[in-house]
Amino acid sequence: MTAVSNLEKAINSGQFVATGELGPPKGADLTEFKENAEGMRNHVVACNITDNQTAIVRTSSIACGATLIQMGIEPIIQITVRDRNRICIQSDVLGAYALGIRNILCIAGDHQKFGNETGSKGVYDIDSIQLLKGLKDMRDEKKFMGGDEVEGDIDYFLGAVENPFADPFEYRVTRLEKKVRAGAKFIQTQCIFDLDRFERFMELVRERGLHKKIAILGGVTPIKSLGAAKYMKNNVSGITIPDALIDRMKGAEDKKAEGLTIAVETIQRLKEIEGVAGVHIMAIAWEEKVPEIVERAGIYPPPKL
Amino acid sequence: MIIAERKPLEEIAAMVAPYKRVLVLGCNSCVAVCMAGGQKEAEETAALLRIHRKKENIDGVVDVFSIERQCEFEMIDEVLDELKKYDAILSLACGVGVQVLIERDPSLRVFPGLNTTSMGYPAEQGEWVERCVGCGNCVLHKTMGICPITRCAKSILNGPCGGSADGKCELGKDVDCAWHLIIERLTEYGRLSDLDEIEPPKDWSTSHHGGARTTVREDVKIDRG
Numbered sequence: 052m053t054a055v056s057n058l059e060k061a062i063n064s065g066q067f068v069a070t071g072e073l074g075p076p077k078g079a080d081l082t083e084f085k086e087n088a089e090g091m092r093n094h095v096v097a098c099n100i101t102d103n104q105t106a107i108v109r110t111s112s113i114a115c116g117a118t119l120i121q122m123g124i125e126p127i128i129q130i131t132v133r134d135r136n137r138i139c140i141q142s143d144v145l146g147a148y149a150l151g152i153r154n155i156l157c158i159a160g161d162h163q164k165f166g167n168e169t170g171s172k173g174v175y176d177i178d179s180i181q182l183l184k185g186l187k188d189m190r191d192e193k194k195f196m197g198g199d200e201v202e203g204d205i206d207y208f209l210g211a212v213e214n215p216f217a218d219p220f221e222y223r224v225t226r227l228e229k230k231v232r233a234g235a236k237f238i239q240t241q242c243i244f245d246l247d248r249f250e251r252f253m254e255l256v257r258e259r260g261l262h263k264k265i266a267i268l269g270g271v272t273p274i275k276s277l278g279a280a281k282y283m284k285n286n287v288s289g290i291t292i293p294d295a296l297i298d299r300m301k302g303a304e305d306k307k308a309e310g311l312t313i314a315v316e317t318i319q320r321l322k323e324i325e326g327v328a329g330v331h332i333m334a335i336a337w338e339e340k341v342p343e344i345v346e347r348a349g350i351y352p353p354p355k356l
Numbered sequence: 357m358i359i360a361e362r363k364p365l366e367e368i369a370a371m372v373a374p375y376k377r378v379l380v381l382g383c384n385s386c387v388a389v390c391m392a393g394g395q396k397e398a399e400e401t402a403a404l405l406r407i408h409r410k411k412e413n414i415d416g417v418v419d420v421f422s423i424e425r426q427c428e429f430e431m432i433d434e435v436l437d438e439l440k441k442y443d444a445i446l447s448l449a450c451g452v453g454v455q456v457l458i459e460r461d462p463s464l465r466v467f468p469g470l471n472t473t474s475m476g477y478p479a480e481q482g483e484w485v486e487r488c489v490g491c492g493n494c495v496l497h498k499t500m501g502i503c504p505i506t507r508c509a510k511s512i513l514n515g516p517c518g519g520s521a522d523g524k525c526e527l528g529k530d531v532d533c534a535w536h537l538i539i540e541r542l543t544e545y546g547r548l549s550d551l552d553e554i555e556p557p558k559d560w561s562t563s564h565h566g567g568a569r570t571t572v573r574e575d576v577k578i579d580r581g
Contacts, residue, residue, distance in 0.1 A: 132510075133510070137557060159510055159512065159517045159518070161519070161526070162509050162510065162519070162526060162527060164509075164527055165526075173509070173510065175510045175511045175512070176557070176558075176560065177557045177558075178510065178511075178512040178513055178514050178515070178517075179512075179514075179517070180514035180554055180555075181513070181514065181554070181555070181556065181557045184554055184556075185557065196557055212518060213518065214518030214519075216521075217516070217517075217518045217519065217520050217521055218516075218520050218521055218522060218523065218533075218536060219516075219520075219536060219539050219540075222516075222539050222548075225548075225551070225552075226514075226516075229514060229551075229552065229554060232554065233554055241518060288518075288519040288521065288526035289518045289519050289520075289521065289526065
């Protein structure tokens with residue numbers, strides 16, 4: 052099968068891959084979004100575009116994905132099952148494909164309780180694994196979830212997320228395996244701060260040989276301030292930050308510089324872990340630092356394709 | 357059982373404010389067990405309503421009584437003549453009772469005194485928890501008797517999601533992660549591999565998403581030919 056995207060090509064090449072992340076704005080002016088994308092153009096293979104992350108209304112991931120394509124930057128669009136039923140998701144995926152989008156990340160999405168429309172109805176018609184399987188079957192079997200035939204060819208590269216810091220810990224690897232069987236070819240993990248736990252996770256992944264079936268991109272987020280670290284530790288679901296890291300931030304004179312250094316060191320350590328295919332850098336509201344992180348971590352330039 | 361809680365008094369009072377003769381009608385089944393709409397709560401509500409209406413200078417009467425179940429014609433019929441004497445009936449039944457009263461006699465003006473919340477059980481004194489959403493296609497045999505449709509905030513069938521930590525849901529530390537419980541129980545019984553199969557998308561047509569449901573048992577129906 053030929054690769055449908057640069058991300059797929061880069062992963063297939065076996066070289067260490069970096070992807071970035073862009074959050075669409077809470078309005079229709081995409082100027083800053085485009086600037087952020089431009090800033091990491093030469094440093095990452097592709098950019099995730101979040102789908103109303105933390106259930107906050109933003110410009111749609113597909114519209115922003117199409118914008119990136121116009122700019123010649125490769126998008127990875129996130130699709131959550133929170134806001135759309137299977138009719139809408141399949142329709143949106145066809146539309147995304149027609150617009151040139153080739154990388155799709157299938158996720159459940161944060162519960163609507165955390166967003167700015169707390170009275171909204173959570174759809175959850177299907178779950179993220181059913182989404183993966185459904186999109187795989189649309190592509191490979193030419194069948195919609197309901198069994199009807201998909202007209203013409205569609206081809207895309209499917210990914211998913213996994214959170215090695217969620218519980219039950221060992222079941223996380225089993226669920227990863229389920230996502231592999233459902234059709235995921237790459238995984239982006241939740242932000243990694245607890246490297247010891249991530250290494251234990253990877254050990255279990257290797258025991259099952261999963262690293263040979265799926266490209267695991269470790270999630271990396273540079274910490275901007277001590278407050279941000281504390282906030283993530285206490286308030287963001289699925290994130291673990293060891294006390295040692297908080298202490299390190301506390302002791303640092305220049306918190307921002309320390310945060311960047313921690314991110315760079317994290318990537319360097321991830322590179323040494325067998326089975327880690329790359330990193331997914333989520334520099335939330337700090338997108339302009341992605342080039343620096345990538346260069347200092349020694350993963351610049353991106354793979355030649 | 358069906359669980360409900362009383363609407364705020366101001367909301368109730370506003371609904372029935374235009375009416376002179378008001379009846380607070382309790383229901384002595386489910387909503388009596390959850391202390392929302394039985395005879396005792398009906399009396400309390402009527403007393404509060406009387407005080408409120410007096411303050412607002414609204415003339416008229418607020419009477420009170422209750423029946424065993426407002427969701428059955430036969431039980432409504434026993435008091436139907438009495439019900440017809442009132443300008444407004446504040447039903448302290450669940451949403452079913454309110455509607456069945458009107459279906460029994462469309463001339464009745466019935467108002468909901470409760471917010472119906474869920475189907476569940478009394479977990480402890482003063483606490484009732486939901487356990488079934490009535491999806492019409494039970495999966496409890498696959499999930500060790502723990503319902504992921506009801507108890508997982510995302511109704512995930514291939515769980516748990518990435519928000520599960522220390523056995524709790526991402527919604528908060530007071531909410532158990534249903535999938536954590538399911539995995540624990542399956543592990544205990546050596547059946548964790550049951551989850552290896554990808555559970556396909558659920559057919560929601562048996563749930564409310566297929567519209568209001570009618571359950572028919574032809575074998576017990578009376579042929580009125």
